[in-house]
Amino acid sequence: MPKFWDEYHIPATLDDALGLLARYDGRARVIGGGTDLLLDLKEEHYSGARPHYAALIDVTRIAGANEIREDADAGWIVIGCAVTHAQVVASSLVQARATALHEASGVVAGAQIRNMGTVVGNVAHALPAADSAVALAVLGAEVQVRSKQSTVNSEQWRPIASLYLGPGKSAVDSTREIISAIRFRPTGANEGSAFARIMRPQGIALPILGMAARVKLAIRNSQFAIDDVAISAGPVAPTLFRAARTEEFLRGKVLDDATLEQAARVLLSEAQPRTSAHRATREYRVELLPTMLREVMTRAVKRAK
């Protein structure tokens, strides 16, 4: 393999990391677990590009960044940029209060990659079907983007969806900015979430379809009805997709077969699945959307009860 970078830095604080990025002024790149980045570099190389960075800035040892912490007062769970999928899967907090994310990180790759890859990296990579990103989308996730070089450096949080510009295109410039953490709303009483995905046994290890749902139930006329709901899916659009119309349709309804069927029709009218070569046809994805919707909704509702 050619040399893709010259220096490798492992800063101990966020400030050091930001300082290094500023010093390299666009010639360095943030690396988390490297499980996307290093393979992307290799792929670019084989397709004729000659990627090269003066330095990689490893953010996995930034003080505090490997914590999953609950900010109970404000009602958030915060995940630092060094937190791996394995940590998320092992966290009983996430399992209980953000089951969709637990399930999503649980199906990412195999044990080794889960020990290396970070949840923040999964989001930063900006693929519309990245598993934990699909789950985070229904958990109302927000990210904090830090930098010394641009105006975005602030303690401000912004919605995860705002990072997605197109397939693999993130609004975060990983040569200048660091996503320091992600936070999301855990589920509470009468709430539940779920994630499911379908893979193809051949070829690329990218999901054919992933979907997540979060529901909040309320008792109406002595029946459980959907008080609030969030549904996300990928890849059915160039960016992270929230099924706003389907959500709207479902609000206030009692979840039964007929409602699910109607909801599926709404979902099909707003999702835009495409054919991706050697992965899935549009028709197949269309067949799967209702199936997956039923799967995640049923599971999420069960958990909410």
Added chain:
Amino acid sequence: MPLLNMNVNGKNIAVEVEPHEYLAHVLREKLGLTGTKIGCEEAECGACTVLVNGAPVVSCVFPALKAEGARVETIEGLVRDQVLHPLQKAFVEHGAVQCGFCTPGLIMAAKGLLDHNPNPTDDEIKTALKDNFCRCTGYVSVISAIKSVVASRQSTVDSPPLSHSPTLPLTREPLSAVGKAYPRNDAVAKVTGTAKYTDDYKFARMLHGATLRAKYPHAKILRIDTTKAKALPGVRAVLTHEDVPGSKNHGLIFNDWPVLCYDKVRYQGDAVAIVAADTREIAERALELIEVEYEELPIVDNPIDALKPDAPIINDFLGHGNLLKHIEVDKGDIEKGFAEADMIIEREYHTPTYEHAFLEPECAIGRVTDEGRIEVYVGSQIPYEDRRQIAASLAIPESQVRVIGAMIGGGFGGKEDIMGQIHVALLARATNRPVKMLYSRRESMIAHPKRHATTIRLKTGAKRDGTLVAVRAEIFGDSGAYASLGDKVMTRAATHAAGPYAVPNVKIDCYAMYTNNPPAGAFRGFGVTQSAFAVESNMDILARELGIDPIELRRKNALRVGTTTSTGQLVRESAGLLRCIELVESEIRSWKLEVGKDRQFNFQLPTSNVQAWGFAAAYKNTGLGGGAPDKSTAEVEVYDDGTAEIRSAAAEIGQGLPNVLAQITAGELGIPFERVRVLLSDTDLTPDGGPTTASRQTAVTGNAAKFAARGMREILARAASERLDAPPEQIVFCDGYVDALPPLSVTGEGRGGGVKRASFADVVRWARAENRATKFRFEYNAPETKPLGTPGDMHFAFSYAAQAALVEVNTETGEVRVIKVVAATDVGRAINPLALKGQVEGGIVMCIGNALTEEYIVEQGRVWTDRLARYKMPSIKHVPEIVSFVVEEESSVGPYGAKGVGEISSIPTTPAIINAIYNAVGVRVYSLPVDQDKLLREMRRMTTD
């Protein structure tokens, strides 16, 4: 260079590393810990798994500096005070090691699991090992090994452990060492990481090679300019076709494959130039500086187009254009046969190209010795063929070349052709330094020959009662740019295209074609995998149309003694197919398929999953056959310490040959198995054992070993006879002793007098003192076979198998899962039941890949599947429950009756799965692999129609 501090296997170390180095590289190259293997460098295979702070990571994409201050554990650290770690021991005992290349990674991943979860469920084991591929074992033994460790840790005095030993299929009583389930004799080296594969060898002043591949799949070469590459500092040699002094081409059968391309390039993997440089990076950079001017030519990307009269000519080496070979099988009168048929089934089937995906990418090291000879270290399936081809291209006598076999990390037919062997010899000569050429996974996937993609048009005719009367087939095989073993493979596809059945009228036309795709050659199953898919699918369709039980239909037509094969060969012995069918049938009887219904469910689960069984049978030749001389030479030497060594240049690719040879030698010499050493694959030290192909080594080299050991024993018997004062007939070799039995009494009922005994070692010393030979060499020639189209036997033996697969189809998603496979395999005689179990399980799981997960895609001559991430071999998650029966219908040819097993087990699984899918959901799959996308859409179409 930054200093990396870490604790490796309990020792604190500091090592200078480049900032861009990966941990795998530092461990292997800087710390000499070569037990960590590199199989892909793309985070896919798991071979490089090590533990960092107790957690398994893939070290090939782990920047070394990330390990600063960390605790790193590698396979080398598991042995404590010379005692194997329980996982290592269990892997050895359970036969969870074959080629061994995946083993260190698997064991480390398993350790990572057990350290955190001492009592994992089956599911947790499978989840933890999902990204550790093993191409050989089929994972069954891996799971049982891990579970045995868990069980033994939990066992207390009160509750003894359940079972620590693997469950073996029932086989015959062993004859001495033959027939016993000895663990592999190289297993300890493999589980400890000390086994040396080619890339684990290092030489002083060694250079690194790289190969410039073709820019286009088909183009004329107008000009090659290496000036700039040569000028790059660190580059020691840049060679092109002009630097090949001898034969410009190589090839196993036909010399049609350029060592370095001169007139044209014919596929993307063609080698145009080679470089040797101080480092691999420099060598790769030099490739970019080589200028090649091409003129693009039109592409032929499938065998049917290749046969068209106006097709561009790819390779005219044989003088008949793109037609590599037209193979014809003709038996009886095909017109008459179909006229007699009450039912005719005619279908077209497609199989894609498949990649062997052995875990170890190709590697070769060339070196010039002080005496000026050429030495090549390589994991090759045919060492003597390598020697012949290297010598020819270097224009030196074969005696000036020594090929030394390293451990082979899997072959499956994919390491029979020349890859880097000639290149490293050329570079070593040009630089007078050792040169290592290690292929990246990508290079391996693009370059080496694959399994033929085929289109098979198959017409089967039968009487109302199911008696087969005629089979007509047309087969188009994509042999790619060069011949490799293409015509042999397609010949096997053709001769086996009527299936393991007695069919009176057969006509088969098979066309092996040159195209601009990667060459296709040998791959476990050798063409029969493809035709069996078509044959066994047609059989099920026929059974359904006739309203006959599919198993009954096969039984009715099965080859048995007294019938003739489609090439007219009379089956005289050793035909265990009926027995195989019977065993599988009785095992699944409680689930027996119902016939005649539209959708033959056995039962429907409450969920959307539908299950059904499918059945298939197969046969496969043992040995080269077809008139090819099939011989092997082995040499046995005995030593004063009572040990023996058996030698043959026969490749071990994971199948377990060393044990077979050691067991046979031990059995014949009457010494314990542990006292036999095995030396394989060194053309200076071991005689030619022939190719490891066609499931032939147990039978052919096994016989050579048997006769060599027997010859040695006779010499020793003569020495013992004199000293012990008894005629040689009364000398018996057993348990490391040589006994002179007293003569039989006159009545013949017992012997009078006492036994005189000497140790085996004493007898060797006596023999030596008397100047008798202590070495015996035997060249074994398998019975003569006849070429296709001439009367007589085309093969000296066939192995048979029947399998049933229980498959579950998700009617909501189209996903297919194999739940259980019942297999019965007729192997003649089980020489080592443990190794046999591994071959069967590995074969079945590989064939599940063939049916469900694998497909090598080339688009317009451009390889799309150029990385492991795009080629999914079955993972541990795909492993079904396997029930395996062994049938031992002895062959009079093989040693103790043994026939081949390497391929037969991997043939019937695909059609059994395909038939099961039909039985479950009523959709017939004609094109492999099963596409769940298409399957679901067809299921939906059926329900709306």
